[in-house]
Amino acid sequence: MDKVIAKNPGEDEFIQAVQEVVEKLIPYVEENPKYKAHKILEKMVEPERVIMFRVPWINDQGEVQINRGFRVEFNSAIGPYKGGLRFHPSVTLSTLKFLGFEQVLKNSLTTLPMGGGKGGSDFDPKGKSDNEIMRFCQSFMTELARHIGPNTDVPAGDIGVGGREIGFLFGQYKRLRNEFTGVLTGKGIEWGGSILRPEATGFGAVYFVDEMVKTIGDKIAGKVVGLSGFGNVTWGAALKFYELGAKIITISGPDGYIYDPAGLNPEKIEYLLELRASNNDVVAPYAAKFGATFFPGKRPWEQKMDIAMPCAIQNELNEADAKKLIANGTKIIAESSNMGCTAEVAPLCFEAGILFAPGKAVNAGGVAVSGLEMSQNSLRFNWTAEEVDQKLKRIMKDIHDTCVKFGTIGNKIDYVQGANVGGFVKVADAMIAQGHV
Numbered sequence: 001m002d003k004v005i006a007k008n009p010g011e012d013e014f015i016q017a018v019q020e021v022v023e024k025l026i027p028y029v030e031e032n033p034k035y036k037a038h039k040i041l042e043k044m045v046e047p048e049r050v051i052m053f054r055v056p057w058i059n060d061q062g063e064v065q066i067n068r069g070f071r072v073e074f075n076s077a078i079g080p081y082k083g084g085l086r087f088h089p090s091v092t093l094s095t096l097k098f099l100g101f102e103q104v105l106k107n108s109l110t111t112l113p114m115g116g117g118k119g120g121s122d123f124d125p126k127g128k129s130d131n132e133i134m135r136f137c138q139s140f141m142t143e144l145a146r147h148i149g150p151n152t153d154v155p156a157g158d159i160g161v162g163g164r165e166i167g168f169l170f171g172q173y174k175r176l177r178n179e180f181t182g183v184l185t186g187k188g189i190e191w192g193g194s195i196l197r198p199e200a201t202g203f204g205a206v207y208f209v210d211e212m213v214k215t216i217g218d219k220i221a222g223k224v225v226g227l228s229g230f231g232n233v234t235w236g237a238a239l240k241f242y243e244l245g246a247k248i249i250t251i252s253g254p255d256g257y258i259y260d261p262a263g264l265n266p267e268k269i270e271y272l273l274e275l276r277a278s279n280n281d282v283v284a285p286y287a288a289k290f291g292a293t294f295f296p297g298k299r300p301w302e303q304k305m306d307i308a309m310p311c312a313i314q315n316e317l318n319e320a321d322a323k324k325l326i327a328n329g330t331k332i333i334a335e336s337s338n339m340g341c342t343a344e345v346a347p348l349c350f351e352a353g354i355l356f357a358p359g360k361a362v363n364a365g366g367v368a369v370s371g372l373e374m375s376q377n378s379l380r381f382n383w384t385a386e387e388v389d390q391k392l393k394r395i396m397k398d399i400h401d402t403c404v405k406f407g408t409i410g411n412k413i414d415y416v417q418g419a420n421v422g423g424f425v426k427v428a429d430a431m432i433a434q435g436h437v
C-alpha cells in the first residue's frame, strides 16, 4: 500500500478502492504463495495502459470548448477490456482508475470472458442540447476509435452516458472505421443492442439482494426500500423491487432527496426517465407532481428503511449515514453504485451483524448483460427477454454463491472478502499462465 500511495499521489478514490481490495486479498495471497512469487498484486494495481486526450468541440454559441478524455485499459488477462464511459464534471484520472480497478474483479465475477477498463470525460452533460452532446461524442470518439475494437476494448455507458450517447459514439466509430461491429454495448435494440440491457444493472442488483435476504430466511416482499439516484440503475432497481412487492420510499439527485411514503409505482418510476431526459439533474419536480416531500441538499439515509441501496455515485453513504441506518433497523446495505459507501461502512455493518454487499458484486448485472450483448453480436443473433433474464438471474446467483464460498467467516458472510477473493482468483491464475506481460 505504501508503494501504491507513493506512486499515485492525490488519487484518493483509486487508493481507497485498492486498499479495500488488498486488505481482503492479503491473507489469501499469504496462503497461496504462487501469487506472491509472481507479484500478482503489484501487477494488478498498475493499469496495462492509460490513454488521456484532448476533446475539443463547439457549443451552440459557436465557442470552442475543451474537455479531457480518458480510457484506462486496466487488465486484459481474461478477455478484452470492458467497462463503461462516465461523462461527469467530477471525473479525473483517479476516478477512472478506481472504476477500472473495480471493473476487473467485477467482470471476473460475472463468469464471462471480459477484462476490465473504464473511460470518460469531465464533460458535464447538464443543460447541454442534443446537438452539443452529439458534437462532443463525435469528437471524443474520433480519438478513442484508434484505441478500441470488438476484440480489444468494448466501452459502454455509465453516469452521463446512456442510449443517446452510445448512439452518437457508435455512429462516429462506424463512420471512421466503415465497420458495423459490437465495439460498444448498450446499443439500441434495432442496431445490435441486447434486450434488457437498460434494466440489467437494477434488475441484477435486486436479484442479488433476493439471494442475500434468503440467507437470513427472509424475502423482499413487504420490505421498505430506500434508493438514491434517479438514473438508469435506480429506475431498473425500482421496477424490479416494485414487481417483487417491496415499497420504495426514496430517490435522490444532486439537489436533494424525495421521500414518498406512499411508495413508487410504475407511473412514478417511468417519470424518472423523463427527469433524466430533461438534462437538468434534479429530482425536486417529482415532489410537486406526486405530492411527496422534497428534502433539499440532503440524502435519503435518514429515513427508516429495511434495505438501503445507493444507486448514484461513489462515497454517497458514509459512516454517520450507516450508523443512522443501523440504529433505524436497516437489515441490508447493498451498493449498487460503484464504491457507493465510504471505507468505514462495510466493517461497521459486519460488526453490527447486518448484511453489506459491495458494488462489484451487486451491480455486476449491467456489465454481465453487456457481455451477453457481445455474445449476441458475435453470433449475429438476438436472444429473447426471457433468455437474457434467465441468464442474468443465473449469473447473479453464481456471483452470490462465489461470495458465500470465499466470504464465509464462521456463521457470517463477508461479501467484501467473498467478492474480492472470488473475482481475483480467475484473473490472477490467467496472469500467471500468460507469463510476465
Ligand code: 2IT
Residues within 6 Å of the ligand: 082, 083, 084, 085, 154, 155, 156, 157, 158, 159, 185, 338, 363, 364, 366, 367, 368, 370
Ligand atoms: O460500472 C459498470 O459496470 C458499468 N458502468 C457497465 C459497464 C459495461 O461495460 O456494461
